Amino acid sequence: MNPLxxxxxxxxxxxxxxxxxxxxxxxxxxxxxxxxxxxxxVLDFGLQATAAVLVILRGSIPDxxxxxxxxxxVIAGALAGYVGLERFLGKPSRQVHNYILLxxxxxxxxxxxxxxPNLAARNLNLSLALLILCFxxxxxxxxxxxxxxxxxxxxxxxxxxxxxxxxxxRIAVILANPSPDQDFFRSGLYDTLILLAYxxxxxxxxxxxxxxxxxxxxxxxxxxxxHDALTGLYNRGFFEEEMTRLDRGRQFPISVIAGDLNHxxxxxxxxxxxxxxxxxxxxxxxxxxxxxxxxVVARIGGDEFAxxxxxxxxxxxxxxxxxxxxxLQEHNVAHGGTxxxxxxxxxxxxxxxxxxxxxxxxxxxxxxxKRAS
Numbered sequence: 560m561n562p563l564x565x566x567x568x569x570x571x572x573x574x575x576x577x578x579x580x581x582x583x584x585x586x587x588x589x590x591x592x593x594x595x596x597x598x599x600x601v602l603d604f605g606l607q608a609t610a611a612v613l614v615i616l617r618g619s620i621p622d623x624x625x626x627x628x629x630x631x632x633v634i635a636g637a638l639a640g641y642v643g644l645e646r647f648l649g650k651p652s653r654q655v656h657n658y659i660l661l662x663x664x665x666x667x668x669x670x671x672x673x674x675x676p677n678l679a680a681r682n683l684n685l686s687l688a689l690l691i692l693c694f695x696x697x698x699x700x701x702x703x704x705x706x707x708x709x710x711x712x713x714x715x716x717x718x719x720x721x722x723x724x725x726x727x728x729r730i731a732v733i734l735a736n737p738s739p740d741q742d743f744f745r746s747g748l749y750d751t752l753i754l755l756a757y758x759x760x761x762x763x764x765x766x767x768x769x770x771x772x773x774x775x776x777x778x779x780x781x782x783x784x785x786h787d788a789l790t791g792l793y794n795r796g797f798f799e800e801e802m803t804r805l806d807r808g809r810q811f812p813i814s815v816i817a818g819d820l821n822h823x824x825x826x827x828x829x830x831x832x833x834x835x836x837x838x839x840x841x842x843x844x845x846x847x848x849x850x851x852x853x854x855v856v857a858r859i860g861g862d863e864f865a866x867x868x869x870x871x872x873x874x875x876x877x878x879x880x881x882x883x884x885x886x887l888q889e890h891n892v893a894h895g896g897t898x899x900x901x902x903x904x905x906x907x908x909x910x911x912x913x914x915x916x917x918x919x920x921x922x923x924x925x926x927x928x929k930r931a932s
Contacts, residue, residue, distance in 0.1 A: 565746050565754070566615065572758045573611035579765040580604040590772055593779065599643025600768060606636030607761065617743065626672045630685050631665045637692040644696060647775075648704055648712070657692070664688050679737035682750065683730060690726035693719045711774040715767040722760055729753045787858040789836060790843035798857035801867055802914040810869035811910040814876035816883075817921040818846065818864035819929060821900035834897070842899050845890050849883040864901070865918065873907040880905050902929035 583604045587597040613620065613629035638657050645651045664684065671680040700716030701709065709716075732749045746754075785797035793801075805813055820842050827835035839862070846864055847856050855867040868876060880903055891898040904924030908917035 562748070565743065565751055568751055568754050568758075569611055569615050572754065572761075573608060573615060575758055575762055576604065576608035576611055579761060580608050582765050583768065586769055586772055590776070594647055594772065594775060596643035596646030596648075597772070599639045599646065603636040603640035603643065604765070606632045606639065610636070614743070622672065623669070626681070627665050627668045630668055630681070631661075633685065634661060634664050634688045634692070637689060637696075641692055641696050641699070644699055644715075647771075648699070648708065650699065650703055657695075660688060660691060678743060678746075679733050683733045686726045686729040686733070690723055690730065693722035693726060697723055711771055711778070715764065715771055718760055718764050718767050722757070725753055725756045725760070787843075790840055790858050792843050792847065792864070793855055793857035795857065795859040798855060798859055798865060798867070801855050802918070805867060805869060806914050808869075812870070812872045812907050813914060813917070814868040814871040814873065814879070814905055814907045815914060815917040815921045816866040816868065816876065816880065816903060816905045817918060817925040818866070818883075818904075819902045819925055820862040820864070821902060821929070821932070822897075823862040826897055830897070838897055838899065841890070841894070842901060845886050845899060846883060846901070849886040850879065865921075867914070871907070873905075876905040876907055900932075902926070902932065904928060 580601065583597075583600050587601045590597055610629040610632040613625050613632070617625035638654070638661055641657070642651075642654065667684045668681055671677045671684065697716050697719035700712040700719060704712050729750070732753075738747050738750075785793060787794045820839065823835055823838060826838050839858075842864070843856075843858060846866070850856055850866055850868070853869060857865050857867075859865045866879075868879060871879070883901075883903060887899055887901060902925050904921045904927065906917040906920035906924065908914050
C-alpha cells in the first residue's frame with residue numbers, strides 16, 4: 560500500500576518545476592550576453608514543467624499526450640539541458656546518438672502504451688533514457704571539463720551522479736519486482752519515492768546552475784581586473800602586484816624586460832586608432848609567444864610593455880631578448896601590413912635588489928636602443 564498520493568506528488572513537482580523555470584529564466588536573461596547555453600537550460604526546465612502538467616491531466620486529455628508526449632518532453636528537456644551545459648563550458652560534441660535516443664524513445668513508449676500496455680516497461684524505458692543522459696551530464700561536469708574548472712562544475716556534476724543513481728535504483732526495482740498495476744496514479748511506494756527524489760534533485764539542479772554561473776562571473780570579473788582589455792596581457796596593476804610578491808620570494812635572480820612599441824603614434828595619425836589598436840594586439844601576441852608560461856608579460860602603458868622572468872640570470876635574459884627579436888622578425892616576414900618594431904631592454908635583479916630598480920634600469924636600456932635605432 561502506498562501512503563503517498565501520486566497525483567499530489569506530481570502537482571508539487573509541477574509547482575517546484577515552475578518556480579525553477581522562473582529562476583533559470585532570470586539566470587538566462589541576466590547572463591545571455593556573457594555565456595552560451597543558458598537558453599537551453601530554460602528550455603529544459605520548461606519542458607519538464609510542461610510534462611508534469613500533461614501527466615497531471617491524465618484522464619482529461621488524450622492518452623498519447625499524457626503518456627507518450629509527456630515522457631518524450633522529459634527526455635527532450637534532459638537532452639536540451641545537456642547541450643546547454645556543453646555550450647556553457649565550451650565543450651560541444653556530436654549529438655547523433657542522443658538524437659537517435661530521442662527518436663526511438665517515443666516509439667518504444669507508444670508500443671508499451673497502446674500495442675502492449677505495460678506501465679513497468681514504460682517506466683523502465685524512461686529510467687534508462689534518463690540514466691543515459693544524466694550519466695553524460697555527470698561525465699561532462701566531472702571529467703571532460705579542464706581540471707581548473709572542476710571546482711566550479713563539481714556541484715552540478717554530483718547532482719547528475721545522484722540522478723543517475725536514482726535511475727539505476729528505479730531500473731533495479733522494476734526488474735526485480737515489476738508492478739502488475741497499469742495505473743500510474745496507483746504506483747507503488749518505491750516509484751513514488753523516486754519521483755520525490757527527482758523533485759528534490761530538480762530543485763538542487765536549479766540552485767547548482769545558479770552557483771555555477773555565479774562562479775563563472777566571478778572568474779570573469781577577476782580576469783578582467785588583472786588583464787588589459789585591448790591586448791589580453793596582464794595589466795599594470797597585476798604587474799606591480801607580482802613585482803611586490805616576487806620581491807619577497809625566493810625565485811632570484813629575476814630578470815625584467817622593458818619594451819616600447821615604435822611608431823604607434825604615427826600609425827594612429829596615418830591610419831587611425833583602429834590600426835593602432837591592431838598593431839598593439841599583434842605586438843602583444845608576438846611577445847606572449849616569445850616568453851615562457853611562467854613569465855609575466857604585461858602592458859603597463861599606452862605603448863609600453865614589461866616582462867618579469869623569475870629564476871632567470873643575465874645571460875638567460877639576453878637570450879630571451881634575442882628570442883623575442885627573432886619572433887618579431889619572423890612575424891613581420893609572415894604578415895603584411897605595418898611591421899612591428901619594439902625597442903627592448905633587460906636588467907637582472909639579485910636577492911636584495913628591488914625589482915622596481917631593475918625595471919628602471921631595463922627601461923633606461925630600452926630607451927638607449929630606441930635612440931640608437
